Amino acid sequence: xxNIAERYTGASVKRSEDPRILTGSGLYIDDVRLPGMLxxxxxxxxxxxxxxxxxxxxxxxxxxxxxxxxxxxxxxxTIVPGPGLAGMFAGGAPVAAFxxxxxxxxxxxxxxxxxxxxxxxxxxxxxxxxxxxxYEELPAVMTAEAALDPSSPPIFEDLGGNVLVRTPVATFGDxxxxxxxxxxxxxxxxSQHRHQNVPMECRGVVCDYDPGSEELTVYSATxxxxxxxxxxxxxLGIPVEKxxxxxxxxxxxxxxxxxGAREDIACAAAARKLGRxxxxxxxxxxxxxxxxxxxxxxxxxxxxxxDAGEILGLKVKMTTDTGSYPGMGAMLSEMxxxxxxxxxxxxxxxxxxxxxxxxxxxxxxxRGPWASETWVRERLVDLIARELGLEPLDVRLLNxxxxxxxxxxxxxxxxxxxxxxxxxxxxxAEMVGLEDFRRRQEEARAAGRYLGLGVATYIEAAPGPLGPxxxxxxxxxxxxxxxLEDDGSVTVFTSQMPHGQSHQTTIAQxxxxxxxxxxxxxxxxxxxxxxxxxxxxxxxxxAATMAGGASLHGARELKAKVADVASHLFExxxxxxxxxxxxxxxxxxxxxxxxxxxVAQAARQPGxxxxxxxxxxxxxxxxxxxxxxxxxxxxxxxxxxDPDTGLVRVERYLVAEDCGALINPAIVEGQVRGGVAQxxxxxxxxxxxxxxxxxxxLSSTFMDYLLPTAVEIPRxxxxxxxxxxxxxxxxxxxxxxxxxxxxxxxxxxxxxxALAPFGARVTEQHLPPTRILxxxxxxxxx
Amino acid sequence: xxxxxxxxxxxGMARQGSVEARRTLADFLREDLGLTGTHLGCEHxxxxxxxxxVDGAPARSCLMLAVQANGAEVRTIEGLAADGELNPxxxxxxxxxxxxxxxxxxxxxxxxxxxLEETPSPTEAEIREALSGNICRCTGYESIVNGVLRAAGRxxxxxxPAH
Numbered sequence: 001x002x003n004i005a006e007r008y009t010g011a012s013v014k015r016s017e018d019p020r021i022l023t024g025s026g027l028y029i030d031d032v033r034l035p036g037m038l039x040x041x042x043x044x045x046x047x048x049x050x051x052x053x054x055x056x057x058x059x060x061x062x063x064x065x066x067x068x069x070x071x072x073x074x075x076x077x078t079i080v081p082g083p084g085l086a087g088m089f090a091g092g093a094p095v096a097a098f099x100x101x102x103x104x105x106x107x108x109x110x111x112x113x114x115x116x117x118x119x120x121x122x123x124x125x126x127x128x129x130x131x132x133x134x135y136e137e138l139p140a141v142m143t144a145e146a147a148l149d150p151s152s153p154p155i156f157e158d159l160g161g162n163v164l165v166r167t168p169v170a171t172f173g174d175x176x177x178x179x180x181x182x183x184x185x186x187x188x189x190x191s192q193h194r195h196q197n198v199p200m201e202c203r204g205v206v207c208d209y210d211p212g213s214e215e216l217t218v219y220s221a222t223x224x225x226x227x228x229x230x231x232x233x234x235x236l237g238i239p240v241e242k243x244x245x246x247x248x249x250x251x252x253x254x255x256x257x258x259x260g261a262r263e264d265i266a267c268a269a270a271a272r273k274l275g276r277x278x279x280x281x282x283x284x285x286x287x288x289x290x291x292x293x294x295x296x297x298x299x300x301x302x303x304x305x306x307d308a309g310e311i312l313g314l315k316v317k318m319t320t321d322t323g324s325y326p327g328m329g330a331m332l333s334e335m336x337x338x339x340x341x342x343x344x345x346x347x348x349x350x351x352x353x354x355x356x357x358x359x360x361x362x363x364x365x366x367r368g369p370w371a372s373e374t375w376v377r378e379r380l381v382d383l384i385a386r387e388l389g390l391e392p393l394d395v396r397l398l399n400x401x402x403x404x405x406x407x408x409x410x411x412x413x414x415x416x417x418x419x420x421x422x423x424x425x426x427x428x429a430e431m432v433g434l435e436d437f438r439r440r441q442e443e444a445r446a447a448g449r450y451l452g453l454g455v456a457t458y459i460e461a462a463p464g465p466l467g468p469x470x471x472x473x474x475x476x477x478x479x480x481x482x483x484l485e486d487d488g489s490v491t492v493f494t495s496q497m498p499h500g501q502s503h504q505t506t507i508a509q510x511x512x513x514x515x516x517x518x519x520x521x522x523x524x525x526x527x528x529x530x531x532x533x534x535x536x537x538x539x540x541x542x543a544a545t546m547a548g549g550a551s552l553h554g555a556r557e558l559k560a561k562v563a564d565v566a567s568h569l570f571e572x573x574x575x576x577x578x579x580x581x582x583x584x585x586x587x588x589x590x591x592x593x594x595x596x597x598x599v600a601q602a603a604r605q606p607g608x609x610x611x612x613x614x615x616x617x618x619x620x621x622x623x624x625x626x627x628x629x630x631x632x633x634x635x636x637x638x639x640x641x642d643p644d645t646g647l648v649r650v651e652r653y654l655v656a657e658d659c660g661a662l663i664n665p666a667i668v669e670g671q672v673r674g675g676v677a678q679x680x681x682x683x684x685x686x687x688x689x690x691x692x693x694x695x696x697x698l699s700s701t702f703m704d705y706l707l708p709t710a711v712e713i714p715r716x717x718x719x720x721x722x723x724x725x726x727x728x729x730x731x732x733x734x735x736x737x738x739x740x741x742x743x744x745x746x747x748x749x750x751x752x753x754a755l756a757p758f759g760a761r762v763t764e765q766h767l768p769p770t771r772i773l774x775x776x777x778x779x780x781x782x
Numbered sequence: 783x784x785x786x787x788x789x790x791x792x793x794g795m796a797r798q799g800s801v802e803a804r805r806t807l808a809d810f811l812r813e814d815l816g817l818t819g820t821h822l823g824c825e826h827x828x829x830x831x832x833x834x835x836v837d838g839a840p841a842r843s844c845l846m847l848a849v850q851a852n853g854a855e856v857r858t859i860e861g862l863a864a865d866g867e868l869n870p871x872x873x874x875x876x877x878x879x880x881x882x883x884x885x886x887x888x889x890x891x892x893x894x895x896x897x898l899e900e901t902p903s904p905t906e907a908e909i910r911e912a913l914s915g916n917i918c919r920c921t922g923y924e925s926i927v928n929g930v931l932r933a934a935g936r937x938x939x940x941x942x943p944a945h
Binding site: 012014015017018019020021022023024025026028030031033122198199200201202249250251252254283284499500501502666667670673674675676677678701702703707709710711713715716 | 802804805812816817818819820821822823824825826828829831858859860862863868872875876877879880881882883884885886887888891909910911913914915916917918919920921922923924925926927939
C-alpha cells in the first residue's frame with residue numbers, strides 16, 4: 001500500500017499504471033489475440049500524385065494464406081459515403097470527396113490502394129508484392145507556392161483547385177492607427193517545417209464482427225473510444241449501439257490517434273465480410289509516410305513597434321499546408337488568430353489565412369496544434385529586440401500584461417484573468433542568472449565559442465478562464481461515473497483515454513482525497529464504449545481540469561449518496577455521517593462505524609432503504625470546467641553552437657511554469673520534460689522531408705527521421721509558480737502540450753542569440769547543422 | 783516455405799518452435815511464445831524497443847532471426863520480476879516515475895539490465911551513452927536516467943521524494 005500522504009492530491013504518488021508496464025504485462029493493440037484472427041497489410045502508392053489506370057489482384061488472391069483482397073472499388077461498395085474523420089475537423093472548410101482506399105487516383109506516397117488479409121502478416125505482405133497497380137503519374141504539388149498557382153493540377157477535383165479555404169482579413173483594434181504611430185515596422189517571413197508526432201507505438205486496430213448479432217467490436221489504439229465509434233458507425237453504416245470500441249494501453253499518440261482512420265475502416269469492412277477478426281498493425285515506414293504529419297505553416301508578419309520596444313500592432317498572413325486528405329489543418333487558423341497576441345498588451349491585429357492542399361501526408365493534430373502562434377510571436381519579439389538593440393527579456397517585460405491591470409483581455413477578446421506570465425518572466429531571469437550569463441557569453445565569444453540564451457513565454461487555454469455559462473470541454477461537459485463497490489472500493493469510469501498521461505493515477509488521487517478512501521482503493525476504468533461515459537477522450541490538455549474536476553465533484557456526490565444511504569442505516573441525519581479510513585460512522589460515535597463495503601451491500605438488501613435510494617451506490621456527474629484558468633510559463637535555453645560543425649548543444653534548459661494546482665508533481669514534470677524534448681527534437685533534428693519535384697517521401701525510417709535521444713536532451717530545471725485560483729475547488733490546469741508549444745521558440749531564440757556575431761536571423765524553425773552553417777555563412781543556402 | 787526447429791532458453795525455461803528462416807526473434811517471442819512484453823517500435827533496429835538479452839548481451843530482436851537464437855539463452859522483460867515481486871531496477875523505475883506510455887519500456891529495461899551487469903555503478907554520462915540507442919518519445923529521458931541512478935544506488939540530482 002502507498003504511504004498515506006496527508007493528501008494524495010499534490011503529492012508525487014507512484015503511478016498505478018507502472019506495475020503492469022514495468023513487467024511487460026500491459027495490453028497494447030499489437031498484444032490483442034483473438035481466435036481465428038487474420039492479418040492485414042496494405043498495398044500503398046509509390047507515387048505522390050498519379051491516376052490509377054489498372055488494379056490486378058488476381059495473383060495475390062491465389063497466394064498462400066490469403067483470405068481476402070479488397071481493392072478500393074470493392075471496399076467502397078461496403079462504405080456509406082461521407083467525410084468521416086475529415087468532416088469532424090474541417091472547421092468550416094470544404095471537405096473533398098475521397099474513398100477509404102484510393103480508387104481513381106493516389107494523392108501521396110503511401111496512400112493505401114489495396115487491402116490484403118491473410119493468415120499471417122508475413123503472408124499478407126508477400127501477397128501485396130503480387131498486386132499489380134498501373135499508374136499514370138501526375139505532377140506532384142509539393143509546396144504552398146505550387147498549390148496557390150491556379151494552373152497546378154487539382155489534387156481533389158471537386159475542390160476546383162488546391163486552395164482549401166481562404167479566410168478574409170479580420171481586424172481587432174485600430175490597426176492603421178497602430179502602424180501610423182509606430183517608429184518602425186519589423187517584417188519577417190517565418191516558417192515552421194513539417195514534422196510529426198512519432199509515438200513509439202504505430203497505429204493499429206483489431207476488428208471483430210459477429211454475423212449473428214451484427215455487432216462489431218473494435219480494439220483500437222485511440223485517444224477516444226467514443227469518437228472512434230462515431231466515425232466508424234457513419235462510414236460502415238452500422239448503428240452506434242452495435243459497435244463497441246475497446247482500447248487498452250496505448251504507446252503514445254500526441255494527437256495522432258483519433259481512431260476511425262481509413263485503414264481502420266478497411267479492416268472493419270473486411271472483418272464484416274469475413275466474419276473473422278482482422279488485425280492491422282502499422283509498420284514504422286507506413287507510419288512515417290502516411291499516418292499524418294503536422295506543423296507546416298508559414299507566416300508573413302509585420303509588427304508596428306516603438307523605438308523603446310513597445311509592440312503596438314501586428315499584421316499576420318498565415319498559410320497552412322494541410323497535405324492531402326484534409327485533417328485538422330483548416331481549422332487551425334482560427335485558433336492561431338485568437339491566441340496570437342498571447343499575454344502581451346498588443347492593441348491591434350489584422351489576420352488573414354489560407355489553407356492549401358498538397359501531395360503530402362494528412363495534417364493531423366500534434367501536441368499543441370496551434371503552437372505556431374507562440375513560435376511566431378516569440379520569434380518576432382526577439383527579432384524586434386535584435387533590431388532595436390535591446391535585451392529580448394526586457395522587450396517581453398515591457399509588453400507583457402500585469403495581472404489585474406488593463407488590458408484585462410487580449411485584443412482578440414480572450415480574458416487574461418489570472419495570467420502569471422510576468423511572474424514567470426521575472427522568475428526565469430533569476431533562475432538563469434541573466435547578467436552572469438551575458439558576461440560569460442562575452443568571454444566565450446572572445447575565446448571563439450558561441451553561447452546563446454533564448455527565452456520565450458506562452459499561455460495555453462487549458463482550459464482558459466471560463467465564464468459562468470461556458471464549458472471547457474471540447475464536446476460539452478466532462479462526464480464521469482463513480483460506483484461504490486461491495487468491498488468498499490470506488491470504481492471511476494472516465495472517457496479520458498490516457499496514452500502516457502497517467503490519468504488512472506491522477507483521477508484516482510483526487511477521488512481518493514475527496515471521497516475519503518486510500519488511493520489504492522480507487523480503480524479508474526478507461527477505454528470501453530460499453531463502460532465509459534460519452535466524451536471526446538483525451539486531447540487539448542483538458543484532462544487535468546475537466547476530468548480532475550469531474551473526479552472531485554463526482555466523489556463529492558458519491559459521498560453525499562453514501563451519507564443518504566447510511567443515514568437510513570444509522571437512523572441519523574445525513575449531515576452527521578462521516579467517511580474516514582474506509583468506514584462510515586455517525587459523527588461522535590466512531591465505535592459504531594461500519595465498513596463502506598457493508599453500506600454498498602446493504603443498499604441492495606430488500607426493505608432496508610426507501611426505493612429511491614435502494615440499489616447500487618452510483619453517481620453520474622458532469623463538469624463544465626468551473627472557472628478554468630490559464631496554463632503557461634516561461635522557458636529558457638542556454639545553447640552552444642559549434643561554428644565548425646554546426647552542431648548545437650543544449651547546455652541548460654529552464655522552466656518556470658504555472659499549470660494551476662498540481663495534482664502530481666512528478667507527472668506534471670514528466671509532461672513538461674517530454675514536451676520540451678519533442679520541441680528540441682523539432683528544431684535540431686526532426687523533419688518530414690519530401691523531394692520537392694517527385695514528391696517522394698524521404699524520411700520513412702528512423703535513420704532519416706531523427707529523434708532526440710538521452711545524449712541530446714539535458715536535465716530540465718523546473719520551478720512551479722504559485723498560481724492564481726479562479727475557481728472555488730478546481731484549479732488544476734492542463735500541462736500536456738505546453739512543453740512542445742514553447743520549446744521550439746526557446747531553442748530558436750537561443751541559437752539566434754549564439755549566432756548574433758554572424759548577424760544571423762532565424763526565420764525557419766528547423767535548424768539542423770547544415771542550416772546553422774548556412775546562417776554562419778560557411779556554406780551557401782540551397 | 784520450409785521450417786527449422788529452434789530450441790532455446792527463454793527466461794530460464796526451455797522453449798522450442800518450428801519457424802521459417804525469415805521469422806524474426808521478436809515475432810517468435812511475441813507470436814509463437816506469447817511473450818508480448820517485448821515491443822516492436824521500428825523493425826529496423828534503431829528505436830531499441832525490442833531489445834532483449836541474448837547470451838548476456840543486449841540484442842535487437844527485430845534484427846535477429848529466431849533461427850539465429852537456436853541454443854541461446856534469451857532474457858525478456860517478463861523474466862525480470864521474480865515471484866511476482868518487482869526487481870530492484872523495476873522498483874527504482876516505479877519510484878522515479880521512469881516511464882509514461884510504457885511502449886519503449888521493455889527495451890530500456892533490458893538495455894539497462896545489461897548495462898548494470900557490466901557496469902554496476904555507472905555515471906550519468908555513461909548511462910546516457912549506454913541508452914543512446916533507445917528512443918523514448920514521452921519522458922525527455924531524465925526520469926529514466928534517474929531510475930538507473932537510483933537502481934545503481936547513486937545519488938539522484940534534485941529528485942522528487944517518492945511516496
